[in-house]
Amino acid sequence: MKKQIFVTGFFLFSFMLPFKATAASFTGINIFGDSLVDTGNLFNVVGIPPSPPYAQGRFSNGSIWVDNLAEQLNLTPTLLTELGSTLPTEGINFAFGGATVTGDNNSSPPGLQQQIGFFKNITTIAPADPNALYILWAGANDYNGLFFNTPTIPPDLLPNQVTSNLSMGVQSLFDLGARNFLIPNLPDLGETPLARNLNEFFPSASSQLSALTAAHNSLLDQKLDSLRVLPGINITTLDVNSLVMDAINNPMEFGFTNAQNPCLINFKSGFMFEGVCENPDNFLFWDDIHPTAASHALISKLAIKTLNEEEPASVPEPASALGLLAFGALGAGAMVKRKKKKEVAIKQH
Template sequence: MKKEILTAGFVLFSLSLPLKASAAFSQFNVFGDSLSDTGNVFTFTQQGSPTGVIPPSPPYFQGRFSNDKIWVDYFGDAVGLTPTLFANLGSTVPTQGINFAFGGSKSGQDNAFIPGAPGVLAQVSGFLATNQKVDANGLYAVWGGGNDYLFGQNPDVVETVENISNSVGLLAQAGAKNILVFNLPDLGRTPIALRSGNSPILTAATNAHNQALATSVAQLSNNIPGVNIIPVDINSLFNRAIANPEEFGFKDVTTSCVVYNIVTNQVLKTCNNPNDFLFFDEVHPTTNAHKLVAETALAAIRGKSVPEPSTTFGMLTFGALGAAMFKYKRKQLAVTRTKSNL
C-alpha cells in the first residue's frame, strides 16, 4: 500500500512544546473530515476561492458545516482543551492540540474534492512526520470513511477500513495511549441517500464497514500493549434517534433544513427552525445533533453506555467543493507527496 506524507505545516510547530494540563488529557488532536472540521476549509477559502468562502456564513456557523458549534467544540469545552486549526499553524502555537480535519477528506491520502488537501491517513502521517513520539497523555480522535462511500469511485470497504485502522495503529505505535475511533452511521438514512435512491447500497456499505472496523480495532487493542482504543458507536445512536426522534428533541430526521448547491456554493433554501432537524443539510447534522455526538464520545471514555439522547450522522463532507478552489492554495499548503510502502 502506498502512502503520501503531508510534511509542510508541521515543521515549525512540534507538540513537544509545554502543554497546559486540562482534565485528564494534556492535548486533544483530531483527524477527520467535515464533521470534525472547525474551520480549515473555511480559512483557506477566505483567501481566494472562485466560488466564495466555503461553507457560506450565514447560514453556516463560523467555518463549521452546521448551524452552530460541532462536536469538537462541545467535547473540547467539556475537557478544557481547544485544538488549534491546522490552517492557523503559521500564526498560533498549538499548546492544546491540533485539529487536522478537512471537509472533503477521504480515509486515505486524498480529499474527495480538493486536490492537495490531506485525507485522514495523510493527516496522521503528516502529524507523525514531526512528532515521531507523541504525547502519551494526549487524546486522539480518528473519524473518517463516509466520503469514500458517498463520493468515491468504486469504494472498497477493505481499503477504507485499512486506512482508518492504519491511522489508529500509527498513532498507537508512536506512543498514543488514548484514541477515540468513531464508526459510521447508516449512510443510507441520510437525506442525500434517500433523495438519490442509493439507500440500500449505502446501508450495505455502512454495515460492512462497521463490522470490519470493529474487528480491526479489537485486533489492534490486543496487539499493541497499553493502548486504550475507545470505540464510539455512532451507528447505534443514529439509528436510535431515527427511530425515536422526539426523545432526542427532533421533529424531522429524514429531510434537511438547508438545501445547498455544493457545485456553485449557493444556499437555495433554509429554514427558521434548524434544531428541529437532525440534518442541517443533506449530509451534515445540526448543532443539537453534534452535542449528542460529544456526549456519546464522553460516555465512551467513561466506559458507559449512552442514555437515550445520542446521535449523529457521520463522516460526510460537502461534495464538489471544486478542484479549482484549492489550486490557489496549493503552495501555501505546501503538500509534499512522498510515496513509500505502508
C-alpha cells in the same frame, strides 16, 4: 466525472494493569478526519462552507461535537491552518472537509494519510503526547463518492480498504507515541437526505450505502480489536450509528420534529439552497448529510459518557508542545488569523 467535495497519569507496569480514568485526564486533543470533525481548516484555505449560514467554518449551523468535547475537557486544540509562532500545547485539529481515507498522499483536500503525515512531521520537533486523545473519523466521503466519481476501488472491496487504512492510521499514530484513541463508527449513510436524493438517479443508492455502512462498521470493529493487543493502547469506539438511528426512529425523544429533511431548504450539491428552516434545533440534518448543532450536541454527550466508561492505560509523559512543520505542505498562503470560536453549551435533551 468531476470530483465533488463532500462535505461531509498511569504508570505502565510490566503486567499492564488498566485503571479507571475520566475523560478530564486528557492533556490535549489531536483530530484527524473529514467535515464531521473539521472546525475550520477547509474554510480557511478555500472559503468552504459558506458562512453564513454555516457557522465559522464548520459544516453545521453551530458548534460541532469536537468543539463541545474540547470545551468539556477544558482544552482548545488549534487548527492546522492557524498555526503561528506559538506552539500549541493542547493539540491540533488536522481534519479537512472532503477528506477521504483511500486517497493518495497528494490529495486535495488532504486525506487521512496526508493528515497523519503532517502530524509525523510535527513529531520531529516535539514528541507525541501519550496523554492526549486522538480522534479519527472519516470514510463517509469514500462511500458517497462512489456516486460522484469514477470508482478506483470496486464498491464491494471498498469497506475493507477504508477500514484497513483507518486501522493503519491508528497503528501509525501509536508508533509515533499516541496511546488514547476515540474512533466513531459511521451513521447509516443510506438514511441521509443525500441518499434519498441519489435514489432519483441511482434507484439502489440508499440500500447500497446502508450495506456499505454496515460492512464498514463491522470490519472497523474487527480491525480495532486486533490493535488492542498493542502495549498501553486504549481504543474507545463511539457508536454514532446507533445514536443516529435511534434519533431517526424516535425523533421526538431527542427533541426533533424532522429527522428526514435538511434544515437548508431544497439543498443541492454545491451549497445551493433556497432558505433556512425556522428552528434548526428541531432538525437532525443541517444540509443533505451533515448534522445540526443540536445533533452534534448529542454526539458530544455520548462521547463524554463513553470515554468516562472506558479504562485507558497510557504512559504519563510531559505534555508535548506541537510544532509547525506539518503545515509547510499546505503553503503559507493558507495561513489566516485565528477566528474567535463561538462558545455553544452542550444542548441537553
